[in-house]
Structure formats: structure tokens, C-alpha cells
Amino acid sequence: MSTPSVSYSMTIRLEVPAAGNAVSRLTATMEALGGSVTALDVISSDTDRLGIDVTIAAGSTSHADEIVQELRGIEGVTLGKVSDRTFLMHLGGKIEMQSKHPIRNRDDLSMIYTPGVARVCMAIAENPEDARRLTIKRNSVAVVTDGSAVLGLGNIGPKAALPVMEGKAALFKRFAGIDAWPICLDTQDTDAIVEIVKAIAPGFAGINLEDISAPRCFEIEARLREALDIPVFHDDQHGTAIVVLAALTNALRVVDKGIESVRVVMSGAGAAGTAILKLLLAAGVKNAVVADIHGVVHAGREDLVDAAPGSALRWIADNTNPEGLTGTLKEAVRGADVFIGVSAPNVLDGDDVAAMADGAIVFALANPDPEVDPAVARRTAAVVATGRSDFPNQINNVLVFPGVFRGLLDAQSRTVNTEMMLAAAQALAGVVTEDELNPNYIVPSVFNDKVAGAVAGAVRDAAEAAGVTAHTHTETTPRSTTAL
Numbered sequence: 001m002s003t004p005s006v007s008y009s010m011t012i013r014l015e016v017p018a019a020g021n022a023v024s025r026l027t028a029t030m031e032a033l034g035g036s037v038t039a040l041d042v043i044s045s046d047t048d049r050l051g052i053d054v055t056i057a058a059g060s061t062s063h064a065d066e067i068v069q070e071l072r073g074i075e076g077v078t079l080g081k082v083s084d085r086t087f088l089m090h091l092g093g094k095i096e097m098q099s100k101h102p103i104r105n106r107d108d109l110s111m112i113y114t115p116g117v118a119r120v121c122m123a124i125a126e127n128p129e130d131a132r133r134l135t136i137k138r139n140s141v142a143v144v145t146d147g148s149a150v151l152g153l154g155n156i157g158p159k160a161a162l163p164v165m166e167g168k169a170a171l172f173k174r175f176a177g178i179d180a181w182p183i184c185l186d187t188q189d190t191d192a193i194v195e196i197v198k199a200i201a202p203g204f205a206g207i208n209l210e211d212i213s214a215p216r217c218f219e220i221e222a223r224l225r226e227a228l229d230i231p232v233f234h235d236d237q238h239g240t241a242i243v244v245l246a247a248l249t250n251a252l253r254v255v256d257k258g259i260e261s262v263r264v265v266m267s268g269a270g271a272a273g274t275a276i277l278k279l280l281l282a283a284g285v286k287n288a289v290v291a292d293i294h295g296v297v298h299a300g301r302e303d304l305v306d307a308a309p310g311s312a313l314r315w316i317a318d319n320t321n322p323e324g325l326t327g328t329l330k331e332a333v334r335g336a337d338v339f340i341g342v343s344a345p346n347v348l349d350g351d352d353v354a355a356m357a358d359g360a361i362v363f364a365l366a367n368p369d370p371e372v373d374p375a376v377a378r379r380t381a382a383v384v385a386t387g388r389s390d391f392p393n394q395i396n397n398v399l400v401f402p403g404v405f406r407g408l409l410d411a412q413s414r415t416v417n418t419e420m421m422l423a424a425a426q427a428l429a430g431v432v433t434e435d436e437l438n439p440n441y442i443v444p445s446v447f448n449d450k451v452a453g454a455v456a457g458a459v460r461d462a463a464e465a466a467g468v469t470a471h472t473h474t475e476t477t478p479r480s481t482t483a484l
Contacts, residue, residue: 014053018045018050022050037054095166148212165183175452197228215312238279250432265291266339267290267341278418279418287322353372353379354380393440407455408463413463
């Protein structure tokens with residue numbers, strides 16, 4: 001039976017006899033079925049009956065249905081409305097647009113809209129850089145998807161991906177004060193996506209690509225970075241990579257190993273895996289081995305002998321595996337210091353983790369089912385992290401993308417580069433102090449109020465040091481503002 005989760009939380013309205021033990025029978029029934037009662041509120045009462053709202057967490061949709069059905073069979077209990085709390089939270093969408101200024105009278109209307117707005121339009125026409133100062137552009141990010149690779153769900157299309165993009169926008173606002181806008185494209189054609197994003201870019205200060213399948217995501221990102229004068233960041237790649245590097249930095253502090261001396265074995269050569277690998281190499285990893293569904297990636301593998309030099313797998317083959325390992329993931333992980341999985345459930349077991357080096361670090365990040373059972377891995381590994389919120393050390397992109405974009409927008413950066421991502425990872429790792437660091441706390445909580453500011457400051461400084469900010473390309477003499 002699945003562990004109860006707030007994701008499957010429901011509120012059930014019931015009527016029960018006022019006398020007797022009906023309430024205790026209700027709670028006992030739900031808990032016997034594996035549900036977790038999180039709230040019980042009496043909403044009405046008379047001499048004979050009680051009205052009760054019971055909130056319960058189940059382990060799955062079918063588990064919730066089972067609990068409801070069982071409650072229907074309790075004598076004297078009348079079942080009313082059953083509300084799925086997750087669906088209620090999404091009802092009508094999770095975000096909205098609000099005006100920053102009240103429109104109370106004709107004066108307000110004339111300044112916010114016509115005729116006053118025309119003066120601002122002409123100011124921007126004379127100096128396009130003023131769009132950052134005089135419009136929402138300065139604080140706006142487009143969250144762009146085609147719905148082809150939604151986490152854990154696959155190719156579900158743009159409409160079904162919209163709740164995820166809304167959630168992303170809500171997190172941008174909550175953690176970094178950024179106005180983010182979901183843009184769900186009804187095409188999976190690479191050329192079309194590039195042209196659409198180029199066309200909408202004037203209204204934004206950054207582009208966050210989301211849930212676009214590999215290998216198309218690599219080309220889309222590369223072409224947009226080449227074409228646009230605002231940063232383009234594929235969070236599934238680079239957000240994941242930054243958090244992984246930060247977590248690994250602190251995990252290595254726990255086990256007292258250097259990043260240059262460890263052997264890292266990775267499972268997964270898709271978008272996230274490739275980005276993680278590239279950032280780890282940039283951070284100093286010397287010995288990395290990658291495995292995919294066909295086994296260890298190496299230059300002599302039959303399917304790679306004739307692969308194009310620019311292909312992702314060929315690049316991995318040419319830049320990893322210095323010892324020339326072949327064979328399976330299970331064989332490669334023997335004696336390894338670090339395992340990082342961004343692939344599929346249950347590709348390793350406890351024996352595989354036990355065969356790793358002393359002080360082993362295991363990041364099993366597949367969701368919802370990791371590459372190895374975290375409880376099993378913890379028997380022999382020194383540090384274990386997952387992508388799940390019900391285990392310690394959750395590798396969660398929300399630790400990174402709000403702060404990264406806050407820093408990029410504050411710096412008015414025209415791009416995002418490896419140095420900025422390395423700075424973000426270092427800053428995130430630094431939020432965990434020496435006094436706090438332990439095997440179960442290598443990354444801070446997503447609700448740690450120091451996270452976004454630390455990451456933003458590091459990214460802003462790196463952007464300014466790189467000389468890629470908008471103000472480094474504009475004239476220093478201010479334009480006349482007498483008309484403003």
C-alpha cells in the first residue's frame with residue numbers, strides 16, 4: 001500500500017449520530033485502510049446528528065476511492081460531498097494578473113491607458129532599452145513548453161502541461177518576486193518553437209524552457225541563446241545540474257573527499273543527465289562514467305562508432321570514462337564513490353550500493369520511484385538524496401531557478417553561462433553552514449529564506465563580472481526625461 005501523501009488529500013463531508021462512538025469508528029476505519037486523518041471538524045450539530053468534515057491523506061486515487069467506499073458501508077453514516085483538495089487548489093487556475101495601480105477615476109485611466117500611455121510608447125520607440133525600465137519586461141519570464149516531456153508523465157501535450165507551468169509561475173513569484181507567464185505551444189516542431197519564442201521575446205527579460213523532450217531541447221536552447229539578447233535557461237537541464245552540484249559539494253564535505261579525486265557513475269544520458277555531467281566536469285570532476293539503457297557509454301560501443309561528433313551521446317563518449325569501462329551500470333558502479341541517477345526506477349539494489357567505495361554517495365533522483373530504494377541505500381551509503389519530499393535531502397529545482405532568474409534579471413543579463421551556474425551552485429551549497437551539515441542535511445529547505453537571495457546575488461555578480469549585462473552595452477549619457 002502506498003504511503004499517504006498530501007497530493008491525494010481529500011475532505012469528506014459526513015453526517016453521523018450525535019450519540020455513541022460513530023466518530024471513533026470513522027477514524028478507526030480510515031486508519032485501518034492505511035489513510036492518515038489530518039483534520040476533523042464539526043460543522044453542524046443538533047440533538048440527533050453531527051455534521052463532520054474529515055480531511056484524510058491517501059496513497060493514490062484508487063486508495064482514496066477505496067476509503068470512500070468503505071465509509072459508505074458504516075451503519076448510521078451518511079456520506080455527503082467528497083472534495084479532492086489538490087483539484088480544488090487548481091480550480092480556475094493557480095495564478096492571476098493584478099494591476100499595480102488602482103484605476104479609480106478618469107485621471108488614473110488617462111495615465112495608465114489612453115492618451116497618456118502614448119507618451120511612454122514613444123519614449124520606448126526612441127530608446128528600446130527603456131522597455132526594461134518602463135514595462136513589465138524588467139521582471140518577466142516566459143515559461144515555455146510543448147508538453148512533450150512533463151516530469152513523470154511524458155508527452156501529454158500543451159493543455160495537460162499547463163497546470164505544471166502555472167505551478168512554475170507561482171513558484172517564481174513566491175520565492176523570487178518574478179512575474180512568470182505560462183506559454184504552452186501547440187507544436188513540437190523544433191523550427192516552429194524557435195520562431196515562436198523569438199517572436200514573443202520582446203515582452204520578456206528571460207526565457208525558461210520547460211518539459212521539452214531530448215534531443216530537441218538541446219537544439220532549441222542553443223538556437224535561442226544564439227538568436228536572443230536575453231537569457232535562455234532550460235530548467236530541466238541546468239536547474240537540476242546546479243542543485244546536484246550543490247548537493248554533491250556538501251555531500252563530499254560530509255565524507256571528506258575532493259571532487260577531483262572521486263569516481264562518479266551516472267545513470268541517464270538525457271537532457272538532465274547531460275547537463276549534470278557538463279557542470280560536474282566544469283566543477284572539477286575528472287573521472288565520470290555514464291550509462292544509458294544500452295549500458296556504459298564508451299567510444300567503442302557499437303551504436304556510437306559511427307555517431308555524429310556533435311551528437312549528445314558521442315560527446316559523452318569522447319569526454320568521459322577515462323578508464324575505458326564497458327558493460328552494465330551494475331558493473332560500473334562497483335567501487336564508485338558517487339552514483340547519480342536521472343533515469344528509471346530500481347536499476348540498482350542494495351548489493352550494488354554495498355559494492356561502492358567506502359563513504360559512498362547515492363543520488364537516486366528518478367520520480368516518483370528512485371533508481372534504488374532510499375531506505376535500502378542508506379544501509380551502506382554515507383549520504384543518500386532523492387527527488388522526493390518524503391525523504392531527507394530532496395534535490396528540488398525550486399532551490400535554484402527562482403534565484404537564478406532573480407540574479408539574471410537584476411543584472412539585466414543578456415545570457416546565462418557556465419560560470420553563473422557554478423556560482424549559483426556554490427552559493428546554494430554555502431547556505432548550509434558547517435554547524436548544520438550532516439548526512440541528512442546537505443541542501444537547505446526550499447522554504448529557507450536565505451536561498452533565493454544567496455543564489456541571486458552570486459548569479460548577478462557573475463553576470464556583471466562576465467560583462468554580459470544590458471547596461472554595459474548602453475550609452476552612459478542619460479536621455480532627457482523631461483517628458484516623463
